[in-house]
Amino acid sequence: MRTLVLAVVGIAVAAAVLLVRGPVLDAGQASSHREAPMIAEDPTADNTDLYAYRSPDAPNSLTVIANWIPAEDTAAGPNWYRFSERARYAVNIDRNGDAKADVIYRFRFKNRDGALFLGNTVQDYTVTRVASGRETIVAKGVTPPNNIGPRTTPNYRQLAQAGVFNLAGGGKVFAGQREDAFFADIGAIFDLVAIRKGTGNMGGGKDFFAGYAVHGIALQIPISQLDDRDHVVGVWASTERPQMKIRSYRTKSGVKRYSHEREWRQVSRLGNPLVNEVIIPTKLKDRWNSLSPATDAQFVQFYRQPLLAAVINQLYGLGIPETNRDDLVQVLLTGVPGLNNTGAKLADMLRVNLSIAPSANPNRLGVLGGDLAGFPNGRRLTDDVVDIAERAVAGKLLGHPAGDLLGDGVDGNDVPNLGMFPYEADPPSGFDNVKGQQKP
Amino acid sequence: MAAIAATALLLGGALRIDDRASAAPTTRQLVRFGLRELDAARTGDPARYVRAERALRRALAAEPNDVQALIGLASLANSRHQFRAGLALARRAQRVSPDTALTHAAVGDSLIELGRYDEAFATFDRLSELKPGFASYSRTSYALELLGQVGPAITAMSLAADAAGGQGEAAAFARVRLGKLQFSAGRLAAAAREYRAARRAAPGYVEALDGLAHVAAARGQFRTAIRLERRAVERSPLPQYVGVLGDFYRAAGKARLAREQYELVGAIDRLYAANGVATDLELALFNVDHGIRLRESLARARRARSERPSIEADGVLAWALMRNGRCGEALRYSKRALRLGTLDASKFFHRGMIERCLGRNAQARLWFSRALRLNPHFSLVWAPVARRAAA
Numbered sequence: 159m160r161t162l163v164l165a166v167v168g169i170a171v172a173a174a175v176l177l178v179r180g181p182v183l184d185a186g187q188a189s190s191h192r193e194a195p196m197i198a199e200d201p202t203a204d205n206t207d208l209y210a211y212r213s214p215d216a217p218n219s220l221t222v223i224a225n226w227i228p229a230e231d232t233a234a235g236p237n238w239y240r241f242s243e244r245a246r247y248a249v250n251i252d253r254n255g256d257a258k259a260d261v262i263y264r265f266r267f268k269n270r271d272g273a274l275f276l277g278n279t280v281q282d283y284t285v286t287r288v289a290s291g292r293e294t295i296v297a298k299g300v301t302p303p304n305n306i307g308p309r310t311t312p313n314y315r316q317l318a319q320a321g322v323f324n325l326a327g328g329g330k331v332f333a334g335q336r337e338d339a340f341f342a343d344i345g346a347i348f349d350l351v352a353i354r355k356g357t358g359n360m361g362g363g364k365d366f367f368a369g370y371a372v373h374g375i376a377l378q379i380p381i382s383q384l385d386d387r388d389h390v391v392g393v394w395a396s397t398e399r400p401q402m403k404i405r406s407y408r409t410k411s412g413v414k415r416y417s418h419e420r421e422w423r424q425v426s427r428l429g430n431p432l433v434n435e436v437i438i439p440t441k442l443k444d445r446w447n448s449l450s451p452a453t454d455a456q457f458v459q460f461y462r463q464p465l466l467a468a469v470i471n472q473l474y475g476l477g478i479p480e481t482n483r484d485d486l487v488q489v490l491l492t493g494v495p496g497l498n499n500t501g502a503k504l505a506d507m508l509r510v511n512l513s514i515a516p517s518a519n520p521n522r523l524g525v526l527g528g529d530l531a532g533f534p535n536g537r538r539l540t541d542d543v544v545d546i547a548e549r550a551v552a553g554k555l556l557g558h559p560a561g562d563l564l565g566d567g568v569d570g571n572d573v574p575n576l577g578m579f580p581y582e583a584d585p586p587s588g589f590d591n592v593k594g595q596q597k598p
Numbered sequence: 599m600a601a602i603a604a605t606a607l608l609l610g611g612a613l614r615i616d617d618r619a620s621a622a623p624t625t626r627q628l629v630r631f632g633l634r635e636l637d638a639a640r641t642g643d644p645a646r647y648v649r650a651e652r653a654l655r656r657a658l659a660a661e662p663n664d665v666q667a668l669i670g671l672a673s674l675a676n677s678r679h680q681f682r683a684g685l686a687l688a689r690r691a692q693r694v695s696p697d698t699a700l701t702h703a704a705v706g707d708s709l710i711e712l713g714r715y716d717e718a719f720a721t722f723d724r725l726s727e728l729k730p731g732f733a734s735y736s737r738t739s740y741a742l743e744l745l746g747q748v749g750p751a752i753t754a755m756s757l758a759a760d761a762a763g764g765q766g767e768a769a770a771f772a773r774v775r776l777g778k779l780q781f782s783a784g785r786l787a788a789a790a791r792e793y794r795a796a797r798r799a800a801p802g803y804v805e806a807l808d809g810l811a812h813v814a815a816a817r818g819q820f821r822t823a824i825r826l827e828r829r830a831v832e833r834s835p836l837p838q839y840v841g842v843l844g845d846f847y848r849a850a851g852k853a854r855l856a857r858e859q860y861e862l863v864g865a866i867d868r869l870y871a872a873n874g875v876a877t878d879l880e881l882a883l884f885n886v887d888h889g890i891r892l893r894e895s896l897a898r899a900r901r902a903r904s905e906r907p908s909i910e911a912d913g914v915l916a917w918a919l920m921r922n923g924r925c926g927e928a929l930r931y932s933k934r935a936l937r938l939g940t941l942d943a944s945k946f947f948h949r950g951m952i953e954r955c956l957g958r959n960a961q962a963r964l965w966f967s968r969a970l971r972l973n974p975h976f977s978l979v980w981a982p983v984a985r986r987a988a989a
Contacts (some may be wrong), residue, residue: 192706193640193677195771200607201763220730227763234764399761400752402738404719404745416719416745418738418754423730441665442728445697479935 172352181458192575201227202242203426206372208561210393210483210508211536212381214516215387215510215578221584222249223339223539224428230335233588238279238304239335239440241267241373245399246422249377252392253384254512257505259451261384262288263332263377267301279304283333285325297388299323301334305371307589318584328380334579335386336374339539339582341365341571368572369586376580379387385512390498394429394451398422424448429506430490431543436466436551451505454491458504461487476551485555485585489534497525498535510536528553539575539582544568619801628657629666636674636835645875650674665695672704675709679876681906684708706737713907715744715938723925732761732768736775743779744909745851746939752779762799770800777809781820782941784973786813804834808842815882818973819961820850837866837877841884845978860888878902886918896922942977943969947984954987963988 163184215499226247230239241247246266250259264286270278285297305314322332342365345537375395384391401423406416426447428434437460438446446457461483468480490506493499517531522542524532526549533541545565555563573583615861632653639646643658651674657667660685668691675684683837685708694765719741726734739754754774762768777792790813796806813824827843844859863884879902885895899918903911913935919928932949936942950965966988969976976984 183921193673195732195768199763199765200761201684201765202761203731230764239764242763244757400757401726401730402735402750402757403723403726404738404741406716406719416742416747418742418747418750423727425729440698441695444699448728582697 171305171492190414192254193262196229200399202373202423203245203399204228205397205426206338206559207431208393208395208428208508209537209539210510211529211538212510212512212514212516212531213378213579213581214518216378217516218381220381220384220510220512221579222377222379222393223334223580223582224249224376225338225340225372225374225375226397227373229338229367230373230585231334232305232585234258238306239371239373240269240279240281241265241283241301241333242399243267243269243281245397245425248396248398249375250394250396251384251395252408252451255387255388255390255500255503256580257392257450257454257503257507260289262286263296263331264293265286265335265375276578278336279306281333283432285331287325287327294326296326297323297331299331301331304335305585305587307587309589311486314584314587318580322579325377325379328383330378330579332374332376334373335371335585336580336582337571337573337585338367338370338372339571340367340577341542341568342367342544342566350391355579365568365572371393371585374580374582376582378579381512388491388500389513390500390511390555391508392429392493392500392505392509394449395508396427424450426500429508432547433490436547437461437464439465442524451507452503454506455504458487458491461490461580464551466552476552476562478560479556480503480556485553486550489550489555494525494534497530509534518576523549526550540570542569605776624754625657625660625664626649628653628660629664629670631668632657632674633670636670636677638687640677644870644875647678647871647873647875663694665691665698665701669700672708676704676707678739678874679711679879679906680874681708681711697728697911698937699725699731700733702728703737704821710740710744711906711908711910713909715741717834730757730761730791732758732765732772735761736772739775739779744938744940746941748941749777752776755779762848766800767803770803770806772804773799774803774809777806781809781812781816781975782943782973783974786816786975789813802833804830804839807833808839808927811842811846812975815846815849815978820846824850835866837863837870837884840866841888849978854857876902879906879914882918886914886921889921892918892921896924903931905949909938910942913942913945913948916952918949918987920952920955923955925952929956939973943973945977946972947980950984950987 203349205224205226206228207225211221211493213221226241229238246264249263252258253260265283267283268279270280276317280303281301281303283299284295285299286293288295300321303311305311311317318334322330323332325331400420403419404416405419406414408414424447427593429451434443434446436450438457439460463481464483464486467478471478471480488494491504492502493509496512500509514530514535517529520532520538520540521527522540523528524541525535526546532538532545533543537543548564549561552558552560552564575581632650635650636647636655639650647988654667654670657664658671661667666819668687672687672691674688682754685705686942688701688704688708692705695701702721702835706718706721709721722734722737722741726738735754735758739758740752758773758778759769762772773792773796777796780792790810793806793809793813796803802912805832807826811830812822814826815823815827824843824847826844831843836884840859841863844856847856847859861916867877867881878898882895882899882902884975885891896918899915903915912931916928916931916935917932919946929952932952935945936949944971946965950962950969954962966984969984970981970988975981
């Protein structure tokens with residue numbers, strides 16, 4: 159019974175995660191009329207994860223790590239990975255609980271010309287800080303190249319560390335390829351029959367994301383620039399692309415003419431982990447991704463009545479509460495009272511209480527494990543959000559017994575984090591590709 | 599990868615764990631299979647359209663409001679050039695899920711081919727407002743190209759190439775379109791650069807081979823052109839590639855080989871028709887261009903235009919009418935074909951021939967030189983005629 163429950167919850171989460179993170183379908187070639195491939199994926203605009211926490215080695219700063227481009231296969235040359243030159247990347251911070259960004263760190267990237275192998279994965283970038291209606295360039299940086307292998311990109315650790323730059327006015331920034339710090343057992347929980355023995359809350363799963371990379375932006379921002387009386391900030395990452403619109407108009411003589419205009423539009427956002435994947439219905443995902451967290455009240459029904467809880471009960475009769483899930487609304491939309499609440503405004507933001515000191519012994523289950531410095535009070539690289547999400551949906555916060563059993567058996571990342579800025583590990587080199595036949 | 603994609607879509611409607619336990623495929627698996635067959639059919643195996651349709655219909659029978667299946671079937675209908683059926687399916691998808699950007703792409707694609715341009719452009723604008731990205735940029739580019747705005751069309755398509763990210767086929771598609779935009783303005787070197795970029799993005803991408811072959815032919819390098827086009831035909835025996843190969847042989851003075859290819863076009867076409875692909879317009883254009891069965895081809899062109907009243911069909915019908923000596927009626931359709939302001943050297947040339955047929959020689963010369971100024975390489979067969987007539 160427990161195995162089945164684990165599998166169901168696991169599949170739902172795995173499926174949802176892959177919906178956004180999964181590799182891309184091949185597109186068709188055109189026949190005699192125009193047939194643009196019907197792809198919907200936009201990997202370079204796709205937010206995969208967001209972390210925000212006070213790091214023990216930099217307790218006076220808020221560390222924010224935002225990742226894009228799911229499932230980079232570093233051995234998939236000659237198609238390497240870069241941030242988009244034509245998109246605009248942002249880390250947004252709300253200081254007063256109105257779910258509108260008070261401080262934005264905006265990133266634009268530029269490719270370099272040059273030889274295919276080393277040169278062209280290095281990108282120059284500009285960081286613009288937008289606050290109180292003013293835009294200030296606070297850093298100009300350079301990304302390290304993709305980690306191709308020891309001959310093309312030797313001493314990768316040094317190459318990566320050369321990609322750390324200071325922010326004007328205090329703080330640090332890094333942008334470039336990183337090992338995906340996200341961890342989950344997608345493979346086993348997908349396969350109902352061969353679910354790995356002894357997983358669940360007992361460990362022993364396989365990290366599907368091992369060996370894959372992402373493109374990450376890391377920021378370290380002095381808390382003095384963000385803190386105020388209630389100490390809680392809300393963080394989300396987002397990506398914008400220019401909308402190119404055809405506009406028709408009539409001239410004075412009544413002739414119809416066409417023009418075009420450009421305007422930035424948000425195409426992706428991420429605050430709390432797995433919201434896009436698990437909470438928001440497929441049909442609304444495009445719209446949800448285009449909106450500001452300030453408008454999230456319209457989605458509250460999907461938090462209060464999560465599809466996932468209903469599905470588990472329908473199939474396996476566990477009696478998990480399906481409705482009135484105000485516990486989930488608190489965790490994801492308002493913050494938990496006494497911990498990181500930002501008032502009544504419903505908004506999907508990753509909320510961090512800046513007055514809570516980093517934990518000396520972090521618990522992977524964060525607040526559920528009694529560690530107030532972890533998710534959902536911000537999110538650390540080591541917080542096991544898949545297990546936390548499974549348990550939370552299963553009613554852990556309501557004291558439901560299923561809330562202690564669940565988990566995907568992967569309790570930590572396959573490689574250690576750096577222990578220093580930019581924290582996420584160096585990407586696995588393409589040459590040392592360890593995935594073999596596991597490639598999806 | 600297939601399994602993952604299928605799983606990835608599991609959560610879309612309801613989880614169907616029970617289906618997985620049995621041998622019956624899930625809706626997701628059927629949709630996935632159908633879309634893959636559709637892709638394969640498009641690259642030159644028309645029999646797979648039938649398999650694609652069967653799978654997608656089964657999926658829709660299981661879940662009558664499945665957006666992915668509806669979009670897939672709409673796309674399939676469009677591939678078969680059944681654009682009215684495509685529009686009906688796409689509209690259904692749009693009603694089921696108006697916030698899914700791709701439903702607007704599917705609706706707009708059908709509207710374009712039906713010649714309903716204002717509605718199509720408005721639909722593409724809804725798409726780009728909801729979700730700017732590869733799907734919107736590539737369609738906005740096409741709309742701007744139809745409107746004769748080649749520069750902005752190039753801008754939009756280069757945004758599509760960027761948004762393709764690391765997705766080889768999508769990047770190759772955008773690069774090929776950029777190549778064609780450059781070629782249509784007579785810029786051979788720029789076109790070749792884009793086609794080469796397409797090949798780098800997706801090695802063996804057939805349209806890039808075809809594009810490079812056209813550049814080579816435009817430069818008079820027929821051996822290279824023939825070599826490249828033969829590779830395109832081997833990979834993807836679409837009638838238009840076979841016809842082009844025939845043209846290259848003819849230009850290289852190999853009349854017998856050319857004739858063989860031309861005969862093959864008719865045979866392949868019958869194969870498409872047998873698999874439910876309406877090819878009247880394409881075959882009419884080929885036949886009219888090559889002086890084959892002109893009267894029958896005019897009937898085909900009329901039939902095609904009534905099915906698919908786009909400026910493309912207007913243009914083919916105008917050309918077919920002219921070649922059958924019915925130049926008054928041809929002029930009417932030529933004007934329709936050029937009503938959006940599209941910069942298309944072939945359509946300019948056809949207009950010149952119509953004007954000349956109507957005895958308006960000064961007008962005719964203007965259109966011939968417009969065609970040649972825009973793209974002196976617009977047609978291996980007809981550009982020399984235009985040059986003589988413009989002189």
